[in-house]
Amino acid sequence: MVEADDSGSDRRRLIGLIAGGVATLLIIVLLVVGLAASGGTTAIDDALVSGQRPPAPDITLPVLVSGPGLPPAGQRVSLSSLKGTPVVLNLWASWCGPCRDEAPIFETAWERYRGKGALVLGLDLQDLSGNALEFLRENGITYPSLRDGTDASKRDLEATGVPETYIIDKRGRIALHITGQVTELRQLTVPLDQVLAEK
Amino acid sequence: MRRSLAVVLLIFALAAAVTPALGVTSQEIYRETRCPTCNTPLDISNSPAALDIKEFIAVRVAKGQSEDQILDALVAEFGREVLATPPKSGFDLVAWIVPILLVVVGLGAIPFVTRAWARKRAGDAPAPEISPEDAALLEDELRKHPG
Numbered sequence: 001m002v003e004a005d006d007s008g009s010d011r012r013r014l015i016g017l018i019a020g021g022v023a024t025l026l027i028i029v030l031l032v033v034g035l036a037a038s039g040g041t042t043a044i045d046d047a048l049v050s051g052q053r054p055p056a057p058d059i060t061l062p063v064l065v066s067g068p069g070l071p072p073a074g075q076r077v078s079l080s081s082l083k084g085t086p087v088v089l090n091l092w093a094s095w096c097g098p099c100r101d102e103a104p105i106f107e108t109a110w111e112r113y114r115g116k117g118a119l120v121l122g123l124d125l126q127d128l129s130g131n132a133l134e135f136l137r138e139n140g141i142t143y144p145s146l147r148d149g150t151d152a153s154k155r156d157l158e159a160t161g162v163p164e165t166y167i168i169d170k171r172g173r174i175a176l177h178i179t180g181q182v183t184e185l186r187q188l189t190v191p192l193d194q195v196l197a198e199k
Numbered sequence: 200m201r202r203s204l205a206v207v208l209l210i211f212a213l214a215a216a217v218t219p220a221l222g223v224t225s226q227e228i229y230r231e232t233r234c235p236t237c238n239t240p241l242d243i244s245n246s247p248a249a250l251d252i253k254e255f256i257a258v259r260v261a262k263g264q265s266e267d268q269i270l271d272a273l274v275a276e277f278g279r280e281v282l283a284t285p286p287k288s289g290f291d292l293v294a295w296i297v298p299i300l301l302v303v304v305g306l307g308a309i310p311f312v313t314r315a316w317a318r319k320r321a322g323d324a325p326a327p328e329i330s331p332e333d334a335a336l337l338e339d340e341l342r343k344h345p346g
Contacts, residue, residue, distance in 0.1 A: 096247065
C-alpha cells in the first residue's frame with residue numbers, strides 16, 4: 001500500500017517536472033521569438049558587406065505623391081512591381097532635420113535621372129500625412145513618395161531610423177544601403193550610373 | 200471688506216479646482232496613445248514625432264472632437280500600434296481577457312495546491328512508534344482519567 005502511494009507520488013512529481021519544463025521552454029521560445037521580431041537583424045547589411053546583393057523586401061504601401069510608373073495617390077504599390085527600374089528609395093519624415101537637409105540632393109538626382117529611366121522614390125515613415133505633404137511643398141520636392149505610418153516597412157528594410165537610403169537595381173536587389181544623411185550628390189550618382197549601366 | 204473679497208476669491212479658486220473639465224482633454228488622449236518612434240506613452244515623450252502628434256491632438260481637442268474621433272484619426276495615420284492599450288473588441292479582446300483568466304485560474308488553484316501541500320506534509324511526518332511499556336503506561340493513564 002505504502003509502495004503504491006510512493007509510486008503515485010513519484011508519478012505526480014514526474015508530471016510536475018515535465019509540465020514545469022515545458023512551461024519554461026515555452027517562455028524561452030516566446031522570448032526568443034519576441035526578440036527576433038523586435039528587429040535588430042542585419043541580414044541586408046551582412047549580405048552587402050560580403051559582396052552580395054540581397055533582394056529588396058516586397059513591401060506594399062500606399063502612394064503619398066504619385067509619379068511615373070506609380071498608381072494615383074492613396075492606392076497601394078509594391079516594390080516588386082517596380083522591377084526593371086533602378087530605384088533610389090529614401091526613408092524620410094517631416095519631423096526629421098537631416099531629412100530636410102538632404103531633400104534638395106534627392107530632388108537634383110531626380111531631375112537628372114528621371115529621363116534616364118531611374119526612379120527617386122521617397123518613403124515617408126511614422127509621420128502625419130498632412131505634415132508630410134507640407135514638408136514636400138515647402139522643400140519643392142517633385143519626386144514621388146510612398147507612406148507608412150507604422151514601422152513595418154522600416155523593420156522589413158532593417159533600417160534603424162530616418163534618413164536612410166537604398167539603391168535598388170533593375171532586378172529588385174539592394175545594391176547599396178546608406179545609413180544617415182546623404183551629404184553629396186555623388187553618393188547617389190555613382191551607384192545610380194552603375195546600376196543603370198547593368199542589364 | 201478686504202476679508203470678504205478674499206473669501207469670495209478663495210471660493211472661486213476652490214470651485215475652479217474641483218470643476219471637472221468639459222469634454223476630453225489633450226492630456227487624457229496623450230495617455231491613450233504612444234509615440235510611434237520611441238514606443239513610450241505620448242505624455243512622457245518629447246521626440247519630434249511625439250511633439251507633432253501632441254499638436255495634432257491639441258488642435259482636434261480645441262475643435263471639440265470626441266476622444267473616439269481623435270483616436271480613430273490617429274489609428275488611420277499610424278495604425279493600431281499608436282494606441283497605448285489594445286481596443287476592447289475583436290481579437291484584441293484576448294489581451295484583456297487572458298490576464299483576468301490567469302488570475303481567476305490562479306486563485307481557483309490555491310485551495311487545490313494548499314490541500315496537496317497539507318496532505319504531503321502530513322504524509323511526511325509518520326506517527327512515532329510507541330514502545331510496549333509506554334503503551335501500557337498510556338493505557339493506565341487513560342483508564343485513570345475516563346472521558
